[in-house]
Amino acid sequence: MHRTPFEKLVFEFHVKCPIFVGREWMRHRMASYNEKSARYQKFKDWEWYQPSEWRIQAQKNKQSSVPSSTDMADYDKPYNKILQNSEEFYKDALDNDVAREMARLVMPVSVYTEFFVTMNFNALMNFLTLRMDEGAQWEIRQYANAIFNMLKNIESIQWTVGAFNDFVLSKPDVDSELLSDLHEKLNTQAKEVAVSKENFKKLVDAYQYLEMKYGK
Numbered sequence: 001m002h003r004t005p006f007e008k009l010v011f012e013f014h015v016k017c018p019i020f021v022g023r024e025w026m027r028h029r030m031a032s033y034n035e036k037s038a039r040y041q042k043f044k045d046w047e048w049y050q051p052s053e054w055r056i057q058a059q060k061n062k063q064s065s066v067p068s069s070t071d072m073a074d075y076d077k078p079y080n081k082i083l084q085n086s087e088e089f090y091k092d093a094l095d096n097d098v099a100r101e102m103a104r105l106v107m108p109v110s111v112y113t114e115f116f117v118t119m120n121f122n123a124l125m126n127f128l129t130l131r132m133d134e135g136a137q138w139e140i141r142q143y144a145n146a147i148f149n150m151l152k153n154i155e156s157i158q159w160t161v162g163a164f165n166d167f168v169l170s171k172p173d174v175d176s177e178l179l180s181d182l183h184e185k186l187n188t189q190a191k192e193v194a195v196s197k198e199n200f201k202k203l204v205d206a207y208q209y210l211e212m213k214y215g216k
């Protein structure tokens, strides 16, 4: 795909997010970053991410999570306690002349950080493709969705953003019955048609990937 013309268009965002979201974001190397330094300045009053729910581990996707059917709010209290204790340690260490670069060692990844990121449109579309996808963690998805909504409102790139949405972001129309049918056929009829063992394995892998990505 001829995407290099999009590299002439550059965006800069001032992002405030939990450190764990920043860690994921900064894996996108086609970008320039400048982050608030906890060596250079004190993080005076910590702000940390308060999840609205404690999701449970997904069974199909090893990296992912799903909503819990039971109330997990019991985790809120100990979670906040740990963060409060860490903040107390941090402040106490600074008061006792411990260096900022040392005191920060107790900073959990849910504490908010801030950075500026500059990305060209090509790299940004790659970021959005990966981070708006359901396979990405819910929290970073919220940032990617917010950026996408901003882009949709920029008059001069509306056609491109529309095409990106229609041809890259939109899910293919995978019919769940068709998937089940395919699964059935692969399991029962593969021997009857001329499919090599190797190709059969590839087909099953492709089916499993689609099923994991788009559900049954």
Ligand SMILES: Cc1cc2nc3c(=O)[nH]c(=O)nc-3n(C[C@H](O)[C@H](O)[C@H](O)COP(=O)(O)OP(=O)(O)OC[C@H]3O[C@@H](n4cnc5c(N)ncnc54)[C@H](O)[C@@H]3O)c2cc1C
Binding pocket: 027, 028, 029, 030, 031, 063, 123, 126, 130, 131, 135, 136, 137
């Ligand atoms: C759902 C999900 C799970 C992930 N899990 C993990 C994980 O468990 N562990 C982990 O470490 N990371 C993980 N990542 C991060 C992932 O591996 C990528 O680093 C990240 O998504 C950035 O993607 P990118 O390389 O395409 O983007 P960029 O780094 O912005 O690069 C853009 C493009 O430039 C090209 N490019 C950049 N650098 C190079 C290079 N050195 N050589 C060749 N081509 C290059 C590639 O075409 C690349 O697609 C995960 C990402 C996602 C979305």
